[in-house]
Amino acid sequence: MRAYTVPLLLAFACPGANAFANPASVTAPLLDASGAEHGSVRIREKGGMLIGDVKATNLEPGLHGLHIHAAGRCSGDGFADAGGHWNPQGKQHGLDNPMGAHLGDLPQLNVGANGKGRARFMVMSTLDQLLDSDGSALVVHAKPDDGRTDPSGNSGPRLLCAALNSAR
Numbered sequence: 001m002r003a004y005t006v007p008l009l010l011a012f013a014c015p016g017a018n019a020f021a022n023p024a025s026v027t028a029p030l031l032d033a034s035g036a037e038h039g040s041v042r043i044r045e046k047g048g049m050l051i052g053d054v055k056a057t058n059l060e061p062g063l064h065g066l067h068i069h070a071a072g073r074c075s076g077d078g079f080a081d082a083g084g085h086w087n088p089q090g091k092q093h094g095l096d097n098p099m100g101a102h103l104g105d106l107p108q109l110n111v112g113a114n115g116k117g118r119a120r121f122m123v124m125s126t127l128d129q130l131l132d133s134d135g136s137a138l139v140v141h142a143k144p145d146d147g148r149t150d151p152s153g154n155s156g157p158r159l160l161c162a163a164l165n166s167a168r
Contacts, residue, residue: 065155072135135165
């Protein structure tokens with residue numbers, strides 16, 4: 001019987017330095033203006049898409065506008081520090097707007113009679129873009145988004161906010 005020597009080949013995949021800079025997902029609590037928690041937001045990246053899951057509690061039943069805002073801050077009067085809608089491509093507002101939609105436009109949050117709502121969405125972008133130098137925020141509005149009116153869809157005051165940034 002002959003003995004053969006078989007070379008052992010080991011391969012290691014070493015991610016680049018940026019692979020650990022941003023997480024595979026971001027999670028944040030949905031807070032009202034007093035700081036009380038009303039649910040959570042989780043956004044993960046898969047294949048160049050952001051996949052979001054919003055769970056909200058203790059809200060008025062009905063439809064509520066839901067948007068990603070440009071800055072990862074949930075402070076200021078009516079969460080004003082979250083800025084305008086996340087719109088890196090310079091589009092108009094509204095999923096039904098022939099001149100839109102921008103990346104911050106999301107489907108409505110539908111809240112049931114029990115005060116609980118859930119929305120899921122997909123956006124063609126990456127966590128690197130979403131979690132840029134100042135992050136972003138997910139905001140729940142008081143009224144439904146009309147899907148057309150620029151810049152906010154007539155969705156009313158900002159009720160809840162989740163700061164999305166890489167420094168959690």
